[in-house]
Amino acid sequence: MDGSSPVAFVVFLDRFPTMLSDHGLRGPPSNISPATNDTTNGSNSFAAVEIGTVRSYLAEIPGAGLNVTITPNNSNQGVLAVWIDYYPRFNYLAVSVGAPGQPKLLNDPVARNQNVTLHINQTAFVGFFADKVSTVLGNIRDWNLTVEGLPVPDDGKNKGKPWKVILPSVLGSVGVTAAIGAALAVYFNSKYRRWRKDLEQLAKSMENLPGMPRRIHFAEIKKATNNFHSTMQLGSGAFGTVYRCRLPAAPGAGRQVVEAAVKKFTRSNDDSGRYTDFLEEVSIINRLCHRNIVPLISWAYHGGVPLLIFELMPNGSLDHHLFCQTTPVLQWEKRYDIVKDIAMGLHYVHHEYEPAVLHRDIKASNVLLDSTFRARLGDFGIACTVPLYRNSVSGFGGTHGYIAPEYACSYKATRETDIYAFGVVVLEVITGKQALYRDGQYSDGILVDRVWQLHWAGKLLDAVDSSLLTAMGFNAGDDAKRLLLLGLACTNPNPSDRPNMAEAVQVITKLAPPPDVPLVKPKFVWPPQGWHPATLGQSSLPSTEMSNFYSSTTSSPTIVNQV
Incomplete structure (x- = not known):
């Protein structure tokens, strides 16, 4: 057996349970093993x-x-x-649990004296019981029953009794096998019909979404990914796995040959979980149209598994280029442009698109680089929209090192929580260190705190990536200082003191001077003056899990329940 739900092996020693009542047909009680003096308990590691x-x-x-x-x-x-062994000579019942294919454990977890033969009349019924029929069908892989050596009175009338015990058991096993086969046939048939119904509903939902691209046939995706072979895998996250593929041209659909990234939703064993994850992401990403957002080009659905097809970013994710020792050093000009591209994309979803979108998981692994190293925001799997009459949504999501302090206290996402994460990414780009890094010289290993310390000591430029300082022709001290000060301003512990994305873009494009940042990191004050829970509003949007679009070498996502 497998699974986590309890399953009982039941022996009815006299009559079938539906015959136990004279007032109608009744099955066994819902609790077939009540906590009485007749109950014997035990356990082992299994x-x-x-x-x-x-x-x-x-x-x-x-x-x-x-x-x-x-x-x-x-x-x-x-x-x-x-x-489960019964020894009639000693009136002894023993149960042992172990690993399949291994010898039975010598120490039985449960055993007790039990005289079964006193109760057996002419027949005995055996079977399995659980709260749901699906638990029995799903959790019982195989079973067999052997009945032998029961003491039978030799009075001439009971010569056939042992056979009557064995035969119903054998026939019962055959009947159970047939019933399971029939049930599985019905199950798969009904599941196939449900998938078709889901596809029809999904297609209608997708057609109603403005700007939604055409659906692509699953067979094309399967062939292009070599049946989702591991060699085609780009990475995986909490919601699914991403594969690389090359889609052939389809003149009838107006499609040229395209390199694509296929996101296969596999987060939950429950079909409805994948379906919900898919619709939540696609309802946002399909309407976002900006040069610094990874574009959605198609979608597919098959066998209860939805797929999103994005334009492939050939240079992968930013974290791979910043933190992987085997990749060439990103030169300063590219780093500055990457920061500007991230800011432009975030400015678009915060201020240009209505309703505003909160990404909620800004980090280096969710910044993707195209063939010219221009940056695009990806993985809107936990993003959410903010109504015009609100400035926050409930629910906690994000990754350690990028989570604003007030977010951890209020469990409410705002534009300011996205800006905090953006500030951390800016510091990562300039320093070449991860948000949470390991460095024997510093016990905390928190990048934000380290840069604040250098700023207080008047050595802010010491935070610049050492690989840049040794590169030929690096002479961008003023620009590096500009971005470091912007990163510190965005990671100010108090959200009201952070710049918005419009102000950040002006600083990056040099239309505004660098922000004025205090030498000492401000203390985080919670709750802030004049704060009340109602001021952040309420939302029924679900809390969420975190995911990477391709792969991540940064800290793994955290999952926190919604409040």
């Missing part, structure tokens, strides 16, 4: 085991049978093997 008595609806039959309930300790431990 599972918890309980031997109990099946209660009857009739007072004259206090114990209609026995059950052995198995509850796995860990849903991720895989398949379990369960042995």
Whole structure:
């Protein structure tokens, strides 16, 4: 058996449970193993085991049978093997749980004295019980039953009794197998029909979205990704896996040959989870049209799995070029342009697009680089829109090192929380260090704090990536200082003191002087003066998990429940 739900093996020693009531057809009680003196419990590293008595609806039959309930300790431990042995000579029942294909453990987790033969009349019924039929069908991989050596009175009338015990069990096994086969056929047939219905509903939903590109046939994606082979994989995140592919030209659809990145949604075992993730992302990304946003070019759906097809960014993610020792050093001009491109993209979603969009997971691994190293924002998997009459949304998401301090306290995302993460990325680009880095010289390893310390000591330019300082022709001290001061201003602990993206763009394009940043990092004050929970508004938008568009060498995402 596998799974995490309890499953009971039940033996009805006298009559089938639906015959236990004279007042109608009734099945076994919902709790077939009540906590009574008749219950024996035990466990080992694999599972918890309980031997109990099946209660009857009739007072004259206090114990209609026995059950052995198995509850796995860990849903991720895989398949379990369960042995249930009854020794009639000693009236002894023992249960052991272990790994399949391995010898039975010598130390049984549960055993007790139990005289079964006193109760057996002419027949006995065996089977499995759980809260849901699907649990039995899904969790029981294989089972067999052997009945032998039961003491039978030799009075001439019971010669056939052992066979009557074995035969119903064998026939029952065949019947169960047939029933499972029929149930699986119905299950897959109904699931296929549900997938077709989902596809029809999805197609209608997608058609109603403005600017939605055409759907591409799944067969094309499957062929282009070599059946989603691991060699085509670009990376994976909390919501799915991204594959590289080359889509052939389709003149009838007006499509030329295109290099694409296919995002396959595989976050949840529940089809509805993938479906929801897909619609939430596509409802935002399909309407965003900007040179610094990764463009969506198509979509597909097959077998309950939705896919989004984006234009491929040949140079991958920014973090790979900043933090990987095997890649060439990004020169200063490219770094400055990358910062400007990120700012332009974030300015677009904050101020130019209505309703405003909060990305909520700005970080180097979600900044993608095209063939000319121009930066584009990617992975809008946890992004959300902000209504005109609000300035925040509820729900917590992000990655350690990029999360604004007030976000961790209020669980409300705002433009200012995105700006804080943007400031961290700016500092990463200039310093070549990760937001949370390991450096034996500094115990904290927090990039923002390290740059603030250098600013206080009057050595701000010491924060510049050493690989840039050794490069030929680097003479951009003023520009580096401009961006470092902007990064510090954006990571000010107090959100009201951070610049907005319009002001940040002016600083980067040199239409405004660098921000005036205090020498000492301001103290974070919470709650801020005049703050009240109602001022941030409420939203029913769900909390979310974090993901990378391609791959990440930075700190892994954090998942926090919504409040």
